[in-house]
Amino acid sequence: MNLGRPKDLTKVEINEWAEGGQRVQRFKLEYMAGGAWKTILEGKTIGANFSQTFTPVKAQLVRLNILQSTAGPSIAEFSLK
Numbered sequence: 882m883n884l885g886r887p888k889d890l891t892k893v894e895i896n897e898w899a900e901g902g903q904r905v906q907r908f909k910l911e912y913m914a915g916g917a918w919k920t921i922l923e924g925k926t927i928g929a930n931f932s933q934t935f936t937p938v939k940a941q942l943v944r945l946n947i948l949q950s951t952a953g954p955s956i957a958e959f960s961l962k
Contacts, residue, residue, distance in 0.1 A: 892962040899929040900933035907949040912940035
């Protein structure tokens with residue numbers, strides 16, 4: 882996700898499509914810094930209402946990297962604050 886300009890980020894909210902069932906089993910939230918992807922946080926499941934604060938980062942490029950899932954992940958909502 883390109884935020885258009887660097888922004889201070891401290892929280893992510895993700896909603897996995899509930900009717901599809903919880904599929905994500907392992908993921909990383911990452912941002913680009915110095916030409917390399919850096920991990921903001923790692924998790925095992927997302928589910929219907931995932932919300933997590935993290936150590937503040939300044940980032941323009943952010944990605945949700947799904948590392949393991951039972952089927953194709955179905956993310957209904959993704960927001961950064």
